[in-house]
Each structure stands twice: as C-alpha cells, then as structure tokens.
Amino acid sequence: MNAANDDAAGQEPELAGARPRVRDRIFDTACELFYRHGIRSVGVDAIAAEAGTNKMSFYRSFPSKDDLVAEYLREQQREVWKHWDTAIAAYPDDPRRQIEALFEAHLVAVEDKACRGCALGNAAVEIADDEDKDVLSQLVRHFKKEVRRRLRKMAREMGARDPEALGDQLMLLMDGGYFTRLAFPGNTGPIAALMPAVRTLIASQLPPEGAR
Amino acid sequence: MNAANDDAAGQEPELAGARPRVRDRIFDTACELFYRHGIRSVGVDAIAAEAGTNKMSFYRSFPSKDDLVAEYLREQQREVWKHWDTAIAAYPDDPRRQIEALFEAHLVAVEDKACRGCALGNAAVEIADDEDKDVLSQLVRHFKKEVRRRLRKMAREMGARDPEALGDQLMLLMDGGYFTRLAFPGNTGPIAALMPAVRTLIASQLPPEGAR
DNA sequence: CATGTGAGTTACCGGTCAGTAACGTAGTGA
DNA sequence: TCACTACGTTACTGACCGGTAACTCACATG
Numbered sequence: 001m002n003a004a005n006d007d008a009a010g011q012e013p014e015l016a017g018a019r020p021r022v023r024d025r026i027f028d029t030a031c032e033l034f035y036r037h038g039i040r041s042v043g044v045d046a047i048a049a050e051a052g053t054n055k056m057s058f059y060r061s062f063p064s065k066d067d068l069v070a071e072y073l074r075e076q077q078r079e080v081w082k083h084w085d086t087a088i089a090a091y092p093d094d095p096r097r098q099i100e101a102l103f104e105a106h107l108v109a110v111e112d113k114a115c116r117g118c119a120l121g122n123a124a125v126e127i128a129d130d131e132d133k134d135v136l137s138q139l140v141r142h143f144k145k146e147v148r149r150r151l152r153k154m155a156r157e158m159g160a161r162d163p164e165a166l167g168d169q170l171m172l173l174m175d176g177g178y179f180t181r182l183a184f185p186g187n188t189g190p191i192a193a194l195m196p197a198v199r200t201l202i203a204s205q206l207p208p209e210g211a212r
Numbered sequence: 213m214n215a216a217n218d219d220a221a222g223q224e225p226e227l228a229g230a231r232p233r234v235r236d237r238i239f240d241t242a243c244e245l246f247y248r249h250g251i252r253s254v255g256v257d258a259i260a261a262e263a264g265t266n267k268m269s270f271y272r273s274f275p276s277k278d279d280l281v282a283e284y285l286r287e288q289q290r291e292v293w294k295h296w297d298t299a300i301a302a303y304p305d306d307p308r309r310q311i312e313a314l315f316e317a318h319l320v321a322v323e324d325k326a327c328r329g330c331a332l333g334n335a336a337v338e339i340a341d342d343e344d345k346d347v348l349s350q351l352v353r354h355f356k357k358e359v360r361r362r363l364r365k366m367a368r369e370m371g372a373r374d375p376e377a378l379g380d381q382l383m384l385l386m387d388g389g390y391f392t393r394l395a396f397p398g399n400t401g402p403i404a405a406l407m408p409a410v411r412t413l414i415a416s417q418l419p420p421e422g423a424r
Numbered sequence: 425c426a427t428g429t430g431a432g433t434t435a436c437c438g439g440t441c442a443g444t445a446a447c448g449t450a451g452t453g454a
Numbered sequence: 455t456c457a458c459t460a461c462g463t464t465a466c467t468g469a470c471c472g473g474t475a476a477c478t479c480a481c482a483t484g
Binding site (some may be wrong): 043044045055056058059064065 | 440441442443444445
Binding site for chain 1 (some may be wrong): 250253329330333334336352353355356357360376377378383384391392395396401402404406408409412
C-alpha cells in the first residue's frame with residue numbers, strides 16, 4: 001500500500017535540505033489536519049494547499065480521500081503502539097509497573113496542549129456506521145479490540161484475580177481520559193485524578209501487601 | 213427559545229390523532245438523526261424529508277442549522293439531567309447508593325442497542341474549535357463541567373476522603389463507557405466491568421468497613 | 425366574506441466538495 | 455537526443471449543502 005515510498009530509480013537521496021516527496025508532504029499534512037480539525041471538516045483542497053501543492057498531485061498519490069483516511073488511521077495506530085511499547089520498555093519483567101508507566105505516559109500525552117483525544121476513537125464518532133465506510137469503522141474496531149486485549153494481557157501477567165475485568169476497567173479510564181479531554185483545556189480536566197484510580201484498581205486485584 | 217411550543221390561539225388541541233406541529237416534527241426528527249448519524253453528516257434537506265416536510269418549512273421554524281444544533285444539544289442536556297435525577301431519586305439520603313444507582317442506570321443506557329455514546333461529547337469531536345462554533349463548544353464545555361461538579365458533590369456528600377479525586381475518577385469511568393461504546397456493539401465492550409470499578413473506587417475513599 | 429396564519433411546492437443562488445481531463449515543464453538516466 | 459518520471463497548473467464536472475424567493479392552499483376566526 002505504501003510502496004510509493006521506495007525510489008524506483010535506486011536509493012533515496014540523503015541530502016539534508018532535500019524537499020520530501022510530495023506524497024509524504026501530503027500525508028504528513030493530512031495527518032495533522034485530520035487530527036486537529038477532524039476528518040470530515042478537512043477537504044482535499046485544504047490538504048493539498050497546506051502541503052504546498054494542489055489537488056491533482058493529491059490524486060496522483062492517493063486514489064481517493066477515503067484511502068488517505070484509512071492510511072491516516074493506520075498511521076495513528078502505528079504511533080500508538082510505538083508510544084505504548086516505549087512506555088512499558090523500562091520494566092520488561094514487571095507487568096504492574098508496566099501498567100503504571102503506560103498510564104503515566106498516557107497522562108502526559110493527554111495533558112499536552114496539542115492533544116485532541118484519541119484519533120481512532122474520534123474517527124468512530126465522525127464516520128456513520130451505515131454508510132460505505134465499513135473499512136474505516138472496521139479499522140477502529142480492530143484497534144480498540146487490540147487495546148483491550150493488551151490491557152487484559154498485562155492484567156493477567158500481573159497476576160490479577162480477574163484480569164479481564166481489570167483490563168476493561170483500565171480501558172474505561174484510558175478512553176475516559178481521551179474523551180473528557182475534548183471538553184477541558186490542558187490539564188484542567190478529570191484526567192488529573194487518573195493515576196490514583198489506576199493504582200486503586202490494580203491494588204484491588206492483587207493479594208494483600210504482606211502476601212507478596 | 214422554545215416559545216413556539218405554546219399555541220398562540222389558545223390551548224393545544226388534545227386530539228389523540230392530531231398531527232404535531234411541523235416545528236416539533238422537525239425537531240424530534242433532527243434529534244434522532246443527529247444522534248444516530250452525527251451532526252455534520254445530516255443535512256437540513258434530509259431532516260425535512262424525514263419529518264415529512266421540506267426545507268422551506270424548516271427555515272420557517274429555525275433561523276439556521278446551527279440554531280437547531282444548539283437546540284438539539286440543549287435538549288440532550290435536559291434529558292441527561294432528567295435521567296440522572298430519576299436514577300438517584302430512589303436514595304434521597306444515601307449519596308453512596310445514589311452514585312451506584314446512577315452508574316447502574318448508565319450501564320443500562322450504554323448497553324442499549326440504540327446507544328451511540330454521549331451526544332454532547334460526540335458533538336465536541338465533530339465541531340472544530342477554531343471555527344465560529346463557539347456557542348456549540350461552549351454548550352458542551354458547560355455540560356461537562358456540570359457533570360463533573362455533580363459527581364464531585366455526590367462524592368463529597370458521601371464522605372469521600374478526596375471528593376474531587378473520586379468525582380473525577382467516576383467521570384473518567386462514565387465517559388470511558390460512552391466512548392468505548394462506539395467501537396463495541398451492544399454489551400460486548402469493557403463497559404461490562406464498570407460496576408466493580410465504581411465500587412472499588414468508592415470503597416477506597418471511605419473509612420474501613422468496621423468504622424461505619 | 426375578509427383576513428391572517430401555518431404549511432406545502434418549486435425553483436433558484438452561491439459555495440464547497442470529491443474527483444477528472446489535458447497540458448506544461450524540469451530533471452534524469454539510457 | 456529520447457523517453458520517462460515527478461510535479462505543477464488551469465479548468466472543469468456533478469453532486470451536495472445551507473439558505474432564499476415567490477407562490478399556493480387550507481383553515482380558523484372576526
């Protein structure tokens with residue numbers, strides 16, 4: 001799908017000042033605009049203009065806007081997993097600390113002033129289910145299922161009494177943080193109380209302190 | 213704002229088969245369509261057609277689509293508070309049980325097959341902040357602030373050690389339930405683990421069992 | 425009967441949207 | 455030199471969108 005990235009004539013030029021290929025400029029611009037303003041409210045004209053090109057170059061790189069949107073959602077997904085893995089990498093053999101680190105990272109991400117919530121979840125709000133957007137909503141559903149799976153897995157590895165329940169509860173907190181963010185600027189929202197909730201729910205699923 | 217509801221010629225006709233006024237038909241239709249498909253993806257033509265009338269009658273009843281949207285958000289707000297008050301009415305002097313009843317009701321509402329999440333929160337995703345939609349996003353912000361205030365108030369009345377934190381944590385769970393709902397059909401999502409989380413967080417904020 | 429009102433109908437406007445056709449051009453490599 | 459690639463430019467289509475003008479009709483009330 002992203003085969004257009006390789007240079008058909010050989011190796012990519014490594015010059016520092018080289019202008020990126022138009023496809024990449026368009027894609028990066030689109031990702032930023034989609035996230036900031038929503039998918040439906042950003043037209044292909046606006047994307048092309050912001051990327052310093054025009055609509056024709058857009059349609060030479062992408063077969064349709066919907067394809068670009070799907071690519072955008074896949075990219076957001078990749079970035080989430082990258083951040084996710086980075087956050088938990090510090091505690092390779094301590095699932096409990098992994099969860100805490102994951103939510104600490106989530107907290108800073110959500111409190112960032114540029115945060116506009118969860119790109120995938122927001123997309124689920126924007127795309128009508130009944131239309132021909134099955135590909136997009138399926139992308140979102142798959143992503144959310146994977147989030148749930150990973151949280152439950154961490155809860156299980158941590159030794160939770162009911163790992164499915166704990167994973168789900170953590171997911172509620174995580175998505176709640178994303179969702180409330182849209183109505184509260186910066187770090188002024190309920191997200192401030194995230195970490196105590198995480199620790200309380202974790203603790204309630206572990207044997208009492210002395211037994212560990 | 214909704215003064216058009218009263219009949220200028222006297223009392224409303226009480227006939228059972230009487231067709232409602234066109235404004236009400238349009239408004240009810242719009243509320244349903246907005247909630248089901250999102251605000252941006254529903255045009256005034258579609259609303260008018262679905263209400264059995266046409267665009268001109270629409271613009272005789274509403275000065276603009278944005279006005280209708282604002283009215284829609286206010287209506288959703290009113291319904292939320294109505295359900296809220298109904299849910300907690302059974303335990304007038306037991307804030308703790310009020311919270312539990314509130315979340316039990318929330319659970320039922322979210323697991324309903326017609327649930328598409330929180331109308332106000334979804335609107336916050338759809339409306340771009342920078343545009344001239346200040347009225348709409350302010351409506352959403354005001355609503356979310358009020359949700360937070362009420363939850364914190366209940367936590368305080370319950371005697372929580374840190375009522376602000378508990379209220380915020382409950383809000384994260386609540387909005388997390390709404391948000392995850394969009395990616396999981398029916399009652400298959402993480403919302404299933406809501407009630408234990410609520411009870412655990414409440415319990416962690418109360419003195420130990422024997423002391424009560 | 426006259427008048428006002430609520431509502432249906434048709435036609436239109438200007439703007440935006442996704443998507444396409446046709447052409448021009450600078451560079452690059454055989 | 456020739457051809458090919460990547461990109462820019464202008465102009466266009468058809469659909470849709472929010473919003474308006476002008477007309478018609480049923481009906482209720484004085």
